[in-house]
Amino acid sequence: MRTFSLLLLSVFLSCPAAPGQTTPTDSNTLRAILDEVHKLRQDLQATSATVQRVQILLYRLRIQTDVVAQASQRRGGSKSDAGPNEIQPRAPGQL
Secondary structure (H helix, E strand, O other): HHHHHHHHHHHHHOOOOOOOOOOOHHHHHHHHHHHHHHHHHHHHHHHHHHHHHHHHHHHHHHHHHHHHHHHHHHHHHHHHHHHOOOOOOOOOOOO
């Protein structure tokens, strides 16, 4: 048992000490993280602006669709309101 302990101790003592991270590496890593966060923020702002423009366009499209639907209803209502004395378009071949 004693020989095993000495062997284990000699293995630990013979291993080179692993150096900790140095300050320049930490600084480089921090700079890379900050750059990535900055790029992500710019992308988020651009995406947010695009989403806002799309929402405005969809709102305008909905309004235009509603206006067209109302105009179609008024036109359809005026056709059904036409009396027998008014000229109705005829299909080809009808007299």
